[in-house]
Amino acid sequence: MTDAPAPQDTATSTRPTVPTKPTKPVRSTRQMKRHRLTGAALAAPFAVLLLCTVLVPIGYACYLSLFDDRLSGLGFEGYRQVFTGFGNYADVLGDPAARDGVANVAGYALIHIPVMFAGALVIALLLNSATVRLRQLWSLAAFLPYAVPGVIAGLIWGYLYSPGIGPLNDILPFDPLSDTGVLPSIVNMATWQWMGYNTIIFYTALQTVPREVLEAARADGAGPVRTALSIKLPMIRPTVFVALVFTTIGSLQLFTEPMVLRTFTGTVTSTWTPSLYIYEAAFISNDYGRAAAASVLLAAASALLSALVMRLSARRSR
Template sequence: MTVLAPADSARETAGTAATRAPRRRRTSPATLLLVAPFALLLTGTVLVPIGYALYLSLFTERLSGLGFEGPRDVFVWLENYGEVLTDAAFHDSVLNVAAYALLHIPLMLGGALLLALLLDGATVRLRQVWSLAVFLPYAVPGVIAVLIWTYLYSPNIGPLNDVLPWDPLGSAGVLPSIVNMATWQWMGYNMIIFYTALRTVPREVLESARVDGAGPVRTALGIKVPMIRPTVFVALIFTVIGSLQLFTEPLVMRNFTGSVTSTWTPSLYVYEAAFISNDYGRAAAASLLLAVASALLSALVMRLSTRSGRSR
């Protein structure tokens, strides 16, 4: 039996403690070099614009004295935010976007998922033809697509005005018209995303379901859709953000109908405040409020996605 001296025992204890102590990982220069482009891009395209918008939102232009010196920037703290939040036009724009999102998101994502499931069970020849046909509207630029649909809605030259039971450019029909435009353009894009995710579902799982007697509908709803749920939630997040940023369709339709005002959506509200009224402080405040709303809704969808994944 070997007896350790007190000094040797102390060294062994210290060595064991040092071995068990967590080691600090040093960031290598290669890691910093790889992260630097992303950090610069994030700073230049996200953080700096947000910081500048925050700075602008705290100021407004006012005339000094008798106005001979011209307008000058005045620090107003949160006055611009209060003006936006109490503006009836901004309230109406938020309601229009909310109604648009409630119609557009289920129709577009539901239709895209249905088409993806149908394509996943089709033959190779039909799959290629239909996937290209459904995806083609996404290749059309947004402004051109809106012009095409607006001419189709036109009461003078468009055929749809005589077929539809309501006026597609009227006050009651302009919202479904815009929903139809956006759904037509984005359904094919999301269909390709869902279809790509469906192709990653293990074939042996589907074969086992067929052996157990599961039909196509039960296989789709019980196996395929749950296995691509993360992809569906990612598409949902981007669709929610895109719905809040609705801009192109109402901007172009303003030239054809009086039912779309200059503040019909929050993005149009920001555009009108900045480039028509030249009120950059109010425009910056509205844009930041829109950004916060987008971030909160995205976080909510991600939270729901996480809970759904844990419950599986």
């Protein structure tokens, strides 16, 4: 008579085995501290550069904007700093010359930005097309005006605009250095210099558009114009908005072109733009408090416009 097999615990035999997770090595306190010190050492040069070239000048400008230099007593003791609070800001905001400079810059931006962006996008799309030849040569030709220093370019255009010297005064239907013609002349100078720069930015962004998407569009029967408007431009929209932010800031800080044209015409005054207004207050009138207040207001306006453009960009992307 054989022995019967012992009964097995079915609940124990059928229970699945749970795999254990591998334990992660715990970093020691010394390693964590070493990594933090390494990160701080790598960020230190940038932090020092940011502090010395951005934060300290901004803080000093804010400090100067609250003071004014006035003669003490009968004037024999020289100038002394007097705390005026927001008096310099009120003087700048109430100055008609400052308001005229803002109006000139606004008119300049309303003409320059659409014209420059339209031209840069068209040239970039042409360079990105499959039918263009000598693409590198045309890219170099488009970028070449940006390589010319702004002062030299301004002198060249100033002589081209001058009556009796340059040919443009006889060709154009208006006087490029008159009251009504100096704004289009400055727009032409800035557009000529910056269009190639933005063309290269847009052309580089167009190179990142997936070829599969373009081939699918061609298979669906989309032509070159429809592909450019419906596929290429929407896909490089973030790049366009970033370029728009920098162009807006540059328009508010317009300085070189009107500064150079001042030597060719009396139409461009010393306060024709906000940057010229700050230059005149600081280095001609020696009114550092007013110049600092105008600088702070210009920086605040640039920051607000940049934030507005970025907000519109994020909303459009969503």
